[in-house]
Amino acid sequence: MWLKNTWYPAAYANELDEPFLARRILGTALVLYRASDGTVTALEDVCPHRLMPLSVGRRVGDDIQCGYHGMRFDVEGRCLEVPGQTQVPAAATVRRYPTVQLHGFIWIWMGDESLADPALIPDLHWNDDPHWTASRGYHHVAADYRLLNDNLQDLSHETYVHARTIGNGEEETIANFPVKVTVEANRVVRAWREMPNIVPPPFFSAVLDHPPRIDRWQCAIHLVPGINMTYLGVYPVGQPRSGAAVMHVLHLATPETETSCHYFWSGLRNFKLEDKALTDMISKAVGDTLAEDKVVLEHQQRKLAEMGAPAVPRVAIRLDEAPLRARRLLDEWLQRERENPGSVITPVPLVPAS
Known part of the structure; x- marks a missing residue:
């Protein structure tokens, strides 16, 4: 019932004036935010450790920190820090979805990211x-x-x-x-x-x-x-x-x-x-x-x-x-x-x- 390979409006651009925005799109929970350089990111709203929603954590600069055990993820969804250890598990990543800010909206692509051409907006x-x-x-x-x-x-x-x-x-x-x-x-x-x-x-x-x-x-x-x-x-x-x-x-x-x-x-x-x-x-x-x-x-x-x-x-x-x-x-x-x-x-x- 849902097309995946298309752009969907996920938010108004000004909604990302807040630290982050939690929103569910096509059944997937997402956390969206804008980094200091203007980059917009949309990550799956779940920590890969114990499935805590990242949206109940907090912003730390341009990163988002899980509110359960403090693991930090960057705008690409890569884990940068695991409190209590120096090694970051290779599997400690969060899926990032393609986003574009255009016409006053934040657009998101939920399908095959290799097809996410902004010209299709x-x-x-x-x-x-x-x-x-x-x-x-x-x-x-x-x-x-x-x-x-x-x-x-x-x-x-x-x-x-x-x-x-x-x-x-x-x-x-x-x-x-x-x-x-x-x-x-x-x-x-x-x-x-x-x-x-x-x-x-x-x-x-x-x-x-x-x-x-x-x-x-x-x-x-x-x-x-x-x-x-x-x-x-x-x-x-x-x-x-x-x-x-x-x-x-x-x-x-x-x-x-x-x-x-x-x-x-x-x-x-x-x-x-x-x-x-x-x-x-x-x-x-x-x-x-x-x-x-x-x-x-x-x-x-x-x-x-x-x-x-x-x-x-x-x-x-x-x-x-x-x-x-x-x-x-x-x-x-x-x-x-x-x-x-x-x-x-x-x-x-x-x-x-x-």
Whole structure:
């Protein structure tokens, strides 16, 4: 269910301002930290002596010291010191995973490290681009990351789950606006909607200073295995589309366990870049919106456990086209990795250059 030979977001870059960060990725416990020269390391979070998590130890300069017997390990996972003896056992090493800091994230490669080419990291430059302003956040979701992908590919739920924030009322339910679903390069699914002349949902009304009606477009974009973006624009009816307020909302799903995931999100805008009050408002609005998704996803996961993990959806409807295509792509890539362990996903642009 997990692709190994791909880059996953493991943390925001600023999370490593702390001495170290403990995080589980693809079922593996890790300890991440930044050395004094800026090097980022991710070590398996276990001392090879008596399996004590290194994350309950302490930093000693650029090394990490086990909190049980004081063994010290460097950024490469090599043991430098064993208290009480001069000889360091050759087997006293901790696995290090490849990491790259890019676009404001720490990326990690959990598979064959010989394949860990930084050029395979998707282009999410908006997250630290001076022409865009970011409102970032994180949710821990006690649900399979595939449920999160499903949710982000079918935005018709906004009317019902997000009525207080980004959803239209039932008289203009998003489901009633046709969606065009396409698959690109066998790795990207796009679900595009145009919503002309609608009453603005609360969030977009505030962004545009409360016009009576707006034109809106949105595209749910999914790159296997867990990179999602909502590309959207809104503008008052009667004004040119070229003047739309545009947002790229990143939704990055990194599996933690089979029933939980890390949800890194960032609302990126190309307007009112210096308006800190707006940045804070968007942070809260997006955070509140995605917290509503978290409730739904965790309800689903509990029901899956209760019912013995049946396939979802049990009954497919027209709105499931994009999520089902994304799941099929993931299954194809999982099969490809099993049959050819050297296969990797090369990125494609999520949004065409303008």
